[in-house]
Amino acid sequence: MNDMGKLLEKASAxxxxxxxxxxVEGIVLSKGxxxxxxxxxxxAEGLVVGRELEDEADTAAKLKPGDKVLxxxxxxxxxRGFILLSLQKAExxxxxxxxxxxxxxxxxxxxxxxxxxxGGVVARMGSLRGFIPFSHLALSHKMLANSGKLAGKVVxxxxxxxxxxxxxxxxxxxxxxxxxxxxxxxxxxxxIKIGEKYDGIVTSATPFAVFVQFRPxxxxxxxxxxxxxxxxxxxxxxxxxxxxxxxxGLKVEVVGVSPEEGRVMLSHxxxxxxxxxxxxxxxxxxxKIKGKVTKIADFGAFVELEPGIxxxxxxxxxxxxxxxxxxxxxxxxxxDPKKQKIALSLKAVGAAWR
Numbered sequence: 001m002n003d004m005g006k007l008l009e010k011a012s013a014x015x016x017x018x019x020x021x022x023x024v025e026g027i028v029l030s031k032g033x034x035x036x037x038x039x040x041x042x043x044a045e046g047l048v049v050g051r052e053l054e055d056e057a058d059t060a061a062k063l064k065p066g067d068k069v070l071x072x073x074x075x076x077x078x079x080r081g082f083i084l085l086s087l088q089k090a091e092x093x094x095x096x097x098x099x100x101x102x103x104x105x106x107x108x109x110x111x112x113x114x115x116x117x118x119g120g121v122v123a124r125m126g127s128l129r130g131f132i133p134f135s136h137l138a139l140s141h142k143m144l145a146n147s148g149k150l151a152g153k154v155v156x157x158x159x160x161x162x163x164x165x166x167x168x169x170x171x172x173x174x175x176x177x178x179x180x181x182x183x184x185x186x187x188x189x190x191x192i193k194i195g196e197k198y199d200g201i202v203t204s205a206t207p208f209a210v211f212v213q214f215r216p217x218x219x220x221x222x223x224x225x226x227x228x229x230x231x232x233x234x235x236x237x238x239x240x241x242x243x244x245x246x247x248x249g250l251k252v253e254v255v256g257v258s259p260e261e262g263r264v265m266l267s268h269x270x271x272x273x274x275x276x277x278x279x280x281x282x283x284x285x286x287x288k289i290k291g292k293v294t295k296i297a298d299f300g301a302f303v304e305l306e307p308g309i310x311x312x313x314x315x316x317x318x319x320x321x322x323x324x325x326x327x328x329x330x331x332x333x334x335x336d337p338k339k340q341k342i343a344l345s346l347k348a349v350g351a352a353w354r
Contacts, residue, residue: 018042018083022073023093026085028065036060038071038085046071047082055088055127070094095126096164103159108176115151118206123157123171130169132157138173139185139262143203143213143224174262186259191216192223194254197271200225202248207239212252212266225264227252232268234275234308236294275308276337283311283332283342288349293326303328303344311342319346 018024018040026038026046036053038046048071053060063069072089102109111123111130120133137145144150161170177185200214203224210227227250229240237243244250256265283289283305291303291311300314301322313322313330322328334343 018073018076020073020075023070023090024073024085025068025070028063028067028069030065031063036063037082038069040071040083040085042083044077044081044083046085047078047080048085048087052084052086052088055091059087059091059094070097091127095128099125099128099159099162099169100164103162106158108156108158109171110154111157111171113145113150113153113155116145116148121145121150123155125169125171128169130157130159130171132171132173135261135263136160136172136174137262138177138181139188139223141173142262143211143222148204185262188221188223189257189259189262189264191220192254192257192264194257197251197253200250200252200266202244202246202250204246205241205244207241210240210244210250210268212250214252223264225252225254225266227266227268231255231266231270234269234272236308236310275306276340279309279337279342280335283335285332285335287332288329289332289344290327290329293322293324293328296322296324303330305342309342311344313344313346317343317345317347 024040024046026040029037029039029045034049036048038048040046048060052074059069069087070090070093071085071087072093073083074086074089075084078084101107109125111125114122114124114129117131120131121137123130123132134142134145138155141150141155144153155173156176157171157173158175159169160172160175161168198214198216200212203211203213205211208229210229210232211224212227213222213224215222229237232240232243250268251271252266252268253270254264255267255270257263258265289305291305293301294304294310295302298315300312301318302310302312304310311330311332313328317333328346329349330344330346331348332342333345333348334341
């Protein structure tokens with residue numbers, strides 16, 4: 001009797017105690033039109049019926065006897081003695097586990113592009129949402145991404161970063177490219193030389209960058225590059241969307257090419273006359289000039305002398321507190337066109353200059 005009691009105690013200890021919300025792994029025992037019976041290692045068998053058979057990945061439709069599947073407990077036991085389960089509620093858990101496995105194995109996946117997002121595109125992998133940075137898109141898809149035309153397309157990608165705690169899933173299309181595809185990209189990018197100028201068309205604009213389509217040669221495919229907001233004008237631009245819009249023509253100069261990232265960096269500013277080239281003649285050392293304070297920093301104040309040209313009054317050369325918008329007269333202490341710097345002084349305005 002003691003032995004029998006121990007056996008019963010041991011058996012009961014191995015039987016799972018399940019509560020609603022628990023995620024369990026089961027083996028398909030049978031599959032009917034309206035229900036699936038699972039062995040989940042509990043006193044009772046698991047049952048999936050009705051709408052609980054549905055999920056975005058059509059998991060139920062693909063199952064057959066002997067398959068393993070994750071399910072979520074909905075009800076501990078119904079009137080027939082089954083534990084009611086849901087495939088739909090376990091979908092996110094299944095997809096995170098599959099994503100973790102794919103990440104570890106560096107598996108190439110197929111994901112659907114949902115649309116553009118700041119700095120890249122959003123992709124769907126089952127019930128999960130991932131992010132593909134712009135720099136990790138294939139060269140042929142960069143233009144489509146910026147115009148929104150990549151939405152709905154299925155692309156191959158690899159997971160390059162996964163952190164379930166913060167729901168972070170980052171993918172790369174470039175990491176999934178074959179050697180042949182990468183070679184074609186390098187060949188195309190190799191035809192673009194730094195310093196070359198092109199007439200381009202703006203495909204899209206964000207506050208921080210403008211994307212421009214251009215053709216390297218008459219019979220070549222169109223390429224696309226990015227113009228950082230700082231390279232739009234010699235004047236300071238806070239928001240690129242206030243200056244240009246999709247469809248605008250824009251002359252650009254190539255300032256960088258990155259075959260590793262499939263990226264072309266462009267500048268519109270460098271196609272424009274450089275106001276600093278004759279700045280030493282225009283503002284000679286010792287001369288007095290008027291300007292408006294544009295920015296206050298710990299080390300001094302920036303003064304706009306003309307559009308695109310600012311000088312700095314160092315804190316040691318001020319005569320009192322300054323504020324943005326103040327009109328001031330200062331004396332030029334130093335001019336360095338190469339470094340694009342002008343040193344100004346308020347203290348020296350009233351003093352004799354030698």
